[in-house]
Amino acid sequence: MTSLLQVQDLVKYYASSGLFRGGDPPVRAVDGVSFEVMRGETLALVGESGCGKSSVGRTVIRLQEPTSGRVVFEDNDVFALDRKSLRRLRRRMQIIFQDPYSSLNPRMTVGAAIAEGIEIHRLAVGAEIGRRVGALLEEVGLDPGYARRYPHEFSGGQRQRIGIARALAVEPSFIVCDEPVSALDVSVQAQVLNLLADLQRDRGLAYLFIAHDLAVVRQIARRVAVMYLGRIVESGPTEPLLSNPRHPYTVALRSAVPEPDPGRKHARIVLSGDLPSPSKPPPGCPFHTRCWHPARDERCRIEVPLLRPVEETFAACHYAELTPAAEALAEA
Amino acid sequence: MTRVLDVRDLSVSFPAADGRRFHPVDGVSLTLDRGETLALVGESGCGKSLTSLALLRLVPAPGRVDAGSVIRLGDTDVLALKGEALRRIRGRRIGMIFQDPMTSLNPVFTAGDQIAEGIRAHFRVSKSEARARALRLLEEVGIPDPEERLDAYPHQLSGGMRQRVMIAIALAAEPEILVADEPTTALDVTVQAQILEVLDRLRRSRGMAVLLITHDLGIVAGRADRVAVMYAGQIVEEAGTAELFAHPSHPYTQGLFASVPRITGPLRRLTPIRGTVPPPTEWPSGCRFRPRCPQAFDKSVLAPELMPVGPGHRMRCWLAEEPAAQVELSRRSG
Numbered sequence: 001m002t003s004l005l006q007v008q009d010l011v012k013y014y015a016s017s018g019l020f021r022g023g024d025p026p027v028r029a030v031d032g033v034s035f036e037v038m039r040g041e042t043l044a045l046v047g048e049s050g051c052g053k054s055s056v057g058r059t060v061i062r063l064q065e066p067t068s069g070r071v072v073f074e075d076n077d078v079f080a081l082d083r084k085s086l087r088r089l090r091r092r093m094q095i096i097f098q099d100p101y102s103s104l105n106p107r108m109t110v111g112a113a114i115a116e117g118i119e120i121h122r123l124a125v126g127a128e129i130g131r132r133v134g135a136l137l138e139e140v141g142l143d144p145g146y147a148r149r150y151p152h153e154f155s156g157g158q159r160q161r162i163g164i165a166r167a168l169a170v171e172p173s174f175i176v177c178d179e180p181v182s183a184l185d186v187s188v189q190a191q192v193l194n195l196l197a198d199l200q201r202d203r204g205l206a207y208l209f210i211a212h213d214l215a216v217v218r219q220i221a222r223r224v225a226v227m228y229l230g231r232i233v234e235s236g237p238t239e240p241l242l243s244n245p246r247h248p249y250t251v252a253l254r255s256a257v258p259e260p261d262p263g264r265k266h267a268r269i270v271l272s273g274d275l276p277s278p279s280k281p282p283p284g285c286p287f288h289t290r291c292w293h294p295a296r297d298e299r300c301r302i303e304v305p306l307l308r309p310v311e312e313t314f315a316a317c318h319y320a321e322l323t324p325a326a327e328a329l330a331e332a
Numbered sequence: 333m334t335r336v337l338d339v340r341d342l343s344v345s346f347p348a349a350d351g352r353r354f355h356p357v358d359g360v361s362l363t364l365d366r367g368e369t370l371a372l373v374g375e376s377g378c379g380k381s382l383t384s385l386a387l388l389r390l391v392p393a394p395g396r397v398d399a400g401s402v403i404r405l406g407d408t409d410v411l412a413l414k415g416e417a418l419r420r421i422r423g424r425r426i427g428m429i430f431q432d433p434m435t436s437l438n439p440v441f442t443a444g445d446q447i448a449e450g451i452r453a454h455f456r457v458s459k460s461e462a463r464a465r466a467l468r469l470l471e472e473v474g475i476p477d478p479e480e481r482l483d484a485y486p487h488q489l490s491g492g493m494r495q496r497v498m499i500a501i502a503l504a505a506e507p508e509i510l511v512a513d514e515p516t517t518a519l520d521v522t523v524q525a526q527i528l529e530v531l532d533r534l535r536r537s538r539g540m541a542v543l544l545i546t547h548d549l550g551i552v553a554g555r556a557d558r559v560a561v562m563y564a565g566q567i568v569e570e571a572g573t574a575e576l577f578a579h580p581s582h583p584y585t586q587g588l589f590a591s592v593p594r595i596t597g598p599l600r601r602l603t604p605i606r607g608t609v610p611p612p613t614e615w616p617s618g619c620r621f622r623p624r625c626p627q628a629f630d631k632s633v634l635a636p637e638l639m640p641v642g643p644g645h646r647m648r649c650w651l652a653e654e655p656a657a658q659v660e661l662s663r664r665s666g
Contacts, residue, residue, distance in 0.1 A: 219602065
């Protein structure tokens with residue numbers, strides 16, 4: 001596999017704003033994140049609200065300007081591009097959102113919305129545009145006749161298909177999928193997950209799949225990066241990361257997944273307290289204020305752990321070798 | 333077992349544009365015993381939330397609970413209540429928590445004020461006594477630094493803390509039944525685990541009955557004693573939790589299970605249910621799942637009743653009559 005996207009030390013801070021917040025420190029949404037996405041593969045970015053996963057997604061395709069860092073996509077230095085070259089590159093990198101309705105213009109027919117990208121990038125002219133729109137609707141499992149309808153006439157699952165068709169229209173090699181199935185009912189969620197898998201196989205697409213649901217992630221991604229307070233705390237191949245997590249946060253996240261199996265007595269690690277504010281992250285290990293690791297000590301409060309190889313994954317924990325499984329804790 | 337809630341043939345209707353009425357809840361029967369958790373499971377638009385609102389006579393206008401419906405809370409006929417008597421059961425007999433605590437909390441009052449308000453609405457106690465009880469409730473729902481949080485405004489609390497405050501408000505009136513409508517859907521998975529622990533602990537310590545309304549089969553597996561699956565305004569399958577998960581029998585329930593991605597076990601392509609849920613104005617005649625059902629057959633054009641398929645297990649599907657199902661039934665009961 002060849003490399004498609006390289007992200008190095010990405011940082012995105014948001015200035016605190018508002019009437020009473022002038023002197024507050026900035027919100028450190030993304031605080032030094034590095035990863036790579038290969039052609040045709042899915043990397044999942046997982047974490048809870050406020051961990052910075054969506055900010056990463058938006059910044060790597062430069063929907064937002066970064067604070068610092070470097071992103072290379074198909075040999076282009078994304079943050080160094082001028083407007084014109086950036087626009088050309090946007091053809092190759094697309095995004096789909098959790099709520100496709102908010103990204104569709106309610107006064108534009110579905111066909112016009114899908115055709116927009118084709119026209120802007122001059123990928124086709126005349127009757128060929130309509131033909132392509134019809135083919136795209138078919139590819140995402142919708143009736144080509146829907147091109148004449150408006151977004152409000154569709155269900156949530158159908159709108160997500162329209163959002164996908166719109167992203168595909170400009171023939172991208174990479175799509176940021178920002179919680180694309182989180183708002184859908186389970187039966188519809190399964191349809192969209194299968195569609196994304198089929199499109200990847202047929203078109204060789206790469207996805208950065210942003211999600212909070214580990215079971216969904218297991219279904220779609222072969223590699224996972226877990227984020228906490230703006231940093232990647234663990235990354236690696238999906239199966240070992242889920243079956244033998246080395247970072248205590250990954251262990252907690254994994255153990256919190258409710259399983260549809262009443263016979264399975266699984267150990268839950270219930271984290272105490274709340275997520276610290278990303279404008280005042282704790283010193284040392286960002287997770288130390290909620291950590292349950294039996295070996296945690298003074299060092300965790302002072303020294304920031306770096307992401308390093310431990311068994312089959314990379315984990316940012318000083319004591320990753322000693323991390324017990326959730327089951328072992330429950331038995332003790 | 334003490335029966336605390338008995339709902340029979342509950343139907344809720346709304347006027348359609350053509351002047352007729354349609355029924356988003358259509359003939360739902362369910363019971364709740366003291367200390368029991370019943371999960372009402374289904375996807376958007378199946379009628380599960382409207383069912384729970386009807387229990388408190390909170391169906392929004394122009395909707396109404398239809399004649400012939402029965403809702404009994406112990407000895408109380410809920411549908412016969414008026415005015416003050418109706419107000420007294422809301423909160424006091426049945427408490428309720430919703431998906432989004434922020435929209436149910438008043439932003440200009442502190443958590444303590446809002447809990448104390450609930451206490452004083454139902455019990456004759458002094459302000460200081462109400463505050464002391466509010467503090468105990470915050471402790472009971474597991475809020476750290478409860479004294480400090482008593483004086484916090486909703487915006488100063490995280491999503492998980494707000495949901496705990498909502499639970500404390502619901503508990504303030506010491507209800508026999510707690511209706512929890514997607515109580516953790518808006519919360520992160522680690523916070524969800526915390527809230528579910530709290531609900532479970534309260535059910536055990538107070539003997540409260542819980543009606544858990546959810547779309548998430550994973551939550552049901554760990555928490556509910558019994559499950560009722562709803563589709564298109566009707567209960568289509570009901571059983572004890574272990575029985576339902578071991579032998580999901582209605583093709584819709586089977587479809588739901590095949591659609592859910594798993595965190596363990598062999599990785600396989602998901603098998604979605606084809607099509608989408610029709611809106612309540614367009615429910616098909618006969619079996620309502622028929623147009624999407626891979627096992628539909630000639631008899632599906634007739635509307636099935638709930639029929640037995642196992643111990644304490646019933647489904648609304650003609651397949652329950654098939655010889656194969658009957659053999660399975662006799663084998664398992666014998």
